[in-house]
Structures are given as structure tokens and as C-alpha cells.
Amino acid sequence: GENVEQHPSTLSVQEGDSAVIKCTYSDSASNYFPWYKQELGKRPQLIIDIRSNVGEKKDQRIAVTLNKTAKHFSLHITETQPEDSAVYFCAAYTGKLIFGQGTTLQVKP
Amino acid sequence: EAQVTQNPRYLITVTGKKLTVTCSQNMNHEYMSWYRQDPGLGLRQIYYSMNVEVTDKGDVPEGYKVSRKEKRNFPLILESPSPNQTSLYFCASSLTVDTGELFFGEGSRLTVL
Numbered sequence: 001g002e003n004v005e006q007h008p009s010t011l012s013v014q015e016g017d018s019a020v021i022k023c024t025y026s027d028s029a030s031n032y033f034p035w036y037k038q039e040l041g042k043r044p045q046l047i048i049d050i051r052s053n054v055g056e057k058k059d060q061r062i063a064v065t066l067n068k069t070a071k072h073f074s075l076h077i078t079e080t081q082p083e084d085s086a087v088y089f090c091a092a093y094t095g096k097l098i099f100g101q102g103t104t105l106q107v108k109p
Numbered sequence: 110e111a112q113v114t115q116n117p118r119y120l121i122t123v124t125g126k127k128l129t130v131t132c133s134q135n136m137n138h139e140y141m142s143w144y145r146q147d148p149g150l151g152l153r154q155i156y157y158s159m160n161v162e163v164t165d166k167g168d169v170p171e172g173y174k175v176s177r178k179e180k181r182n183f184p185l186i187l188e189s190p191s192p193n194q195t196s197l198y199f200c201a202s203s204l205t206v207d208t209g210e211l212f213f214g215e216g217s218r219l220t221v222l
Contacts, residue, residue, distance in 0.1 A: 004122070009149070022136060043199065043213040065215040089151060093207060096167070109183075 002027040004092050006100025014108050019080050021103045024072040025088035031095035033066060033073045038102075039086045047088075048075070080107045111136045115200050122190055123222050130185045130217050131198030140206045141174065141183040142167070145196040146216075152199065158183055159206060190221040200212035 003026040011090075013019050032050035048052065050051040050057045051066045057064050061080075073092075077084055085107045090100040112136045122128055134141065142157040144167075154167030158177040172194055175185040184203075187194060200214040 006151070025188050032209075034211075036211075044211075045213070046210040049209060084170070095156065096157065096206070097142075097211065098154075098168075099152040101149060 002030060002092055002094045002096075002098045004090060004098050004100040006090050008103060009101065009107070010104045012097055012106045012108065013080050015080060015082060017108075019077045019105055021075045021082070021088055021090070021105070022043075022072060023074070023100050024070075025089050025092040026071070027092070027094045028068075028071060030071075030092040030094045032092075032097075033064070034091050034097075035062075036065060036089045036091065036099075037086045038089065042043070044089060052107055077105075080105075082107050082109050111212070111215040113202055113212050115198075116164065117217060118201060118215060119185055121220045121222065124191055125189050128187050128219075130186065130187075130198060130200075130213060130219070132183045133150050133181050134183075134200075134202040134212070135181065136202065136204075137180065138202035138204050139180070139214075140201065140204070141177065141184070141202045142211070143173070143185050144199045144201065146199060148195050154199075155185065157206075187219075190219075192221050194218060195221050196214065203218050 006023045030053040036044040037047045038044040063076045139160045143155040144152040155176040158164045198217045201211040
């Protein structure tokens with residue numbers, strides 16, 4: 001079955017720097033890749049997603065890139081702010097949605 | 110307001126005492142799912158339902174049961190809870206399984222002593 005590996009597990013950056021979180025997936029039939037943000041004590045919420053027919057998608061300071069050949073996709077956050085501090089989950093869909101292990105991002109003021 | 114509602118939000122129970130965590134959505138979503146969240150393991154799917162009367166096992170179904178008798182409700186049943194089921198549980202729903210955003214409930218933190 002599908003397996004999603006997410007790295008790093010923790011990431012600390014200075015405010016204003018960029019942050020990159022990477023995920024790899026095993027099933028080449030995966031066709032949908034969402035990213036969820038979970039603030040402390042809150043529920044996960046979708047922040048951006050990409051489908052397999054697109055290589056890159058941007059929404060203000062966040063972007064996601066997809067490399068189908070290498071079977072990996074990444075979340076890029078530019079000009080990080082303290083409110084970006086959260087746990088981020090990637091996921092891949094192949095009949096069902098499989099989540100990565102999560103990345104705890106800390107943005108230091 | 111569109112939402113997924115879980116109850117209870119917090120529960121401490123003892124080994125073997127049956128409990129049910131309710132989940133209800135008001136968005137007419139076909140797809141509903143239960144996840145458990147444990148440190149370092151991410152969100153692992155317990156059971157899911159594509160529609161009324163259709164349920165299937167996720168990755169960690171042992172020790173859990175579900176039912177989907179109505180479209181809006183998807184309760185999670187722990188017939189005989191054990192300490193390894195201590196976890197944070199999330200119910201989620203989406204219009205269909207592959208159409209995008211999963212809407213999560215607020216979570217239910219369960220402790221089994």
C-alpha cells in the first residue's frame with residue numbers, strides 16, 4: 001500500500017527566513033497531494049493542495065511543488081512569521097488519503 | 110455554520126469499559142473517516158465510510174468499530190478499551206473521498222487507565 005515519508009520531523013527557522021518540508025510517496029498512482037496545518041490544540045486544516053497534472057502551485061507565501069518522476073513533493077513557506085509555527089502534515093491520495101508523520105515548524109521572532 | 114462535531118472532547122475511562130465517540134457533520138458529505146493522532150506517528154486512519162451503510166477498515170482498525178446508519182453521523186465505538194488506545198481522535202468528512210478538503214472535528218482526547 002501507499003507509504004508517505006515526511007522530513008524533517010522538526011524545523012526551526014528565524015522569522016523572515018524560508019522553510020521547506022519534503023515528502024516522498026511510494027505509489028506512483030497517487031494523484032492528489034494536500035498539505036494540512038495544525039496549530040497547537042487545534043484541528044488540522046487544509047492550507048494548499050496539488051494534483052498530479054500540475055508541477056507547482058502558489059498561494060501567497062506558500063507553495064507546493066511536485067516531482068512525479070521522483071515521487072516527492074514539497075511545501076515551501078517564504079517570509080515566515082511566528083503564526084506559521086504549527087505542525088504540518090503532507091498526504092497522498094490513492095484510493096484513500098495517507099498522511100505523513102508531521103513536521104513541527106517553529107518560527108523564532 | 111458548516112462543521113464536524115465530536116463528543117466528548119475529553120474522556121478518561123478504565124480498561125474494558127465500552128465507550129462511544131460521536132461524530133456528526135452538517136455539510137451533507139458522503140465521505141467520513143476516523144483518525145488517531147499519536148506523537149511521531151502522524152494521523153493514522155482507523156475506519157472510513159464512503160456513504161451510508163458502507164464502511165471499511167483503515168490502517169489501524171483493531172479494537173474499534175464504526176457504523177454509518179445516517180449520512181450525517183459516524184460514531185466510533187471502543188468495545189473494550191485498552192491503554193494503547195489512549196490517543197487524540199479526529200473525525201473528518203469531505204464531499205467525496207477524492208474531491209479535496211477534509212474537514213476535521215475538534216478532536217477527542219481519550220485516556221484509558
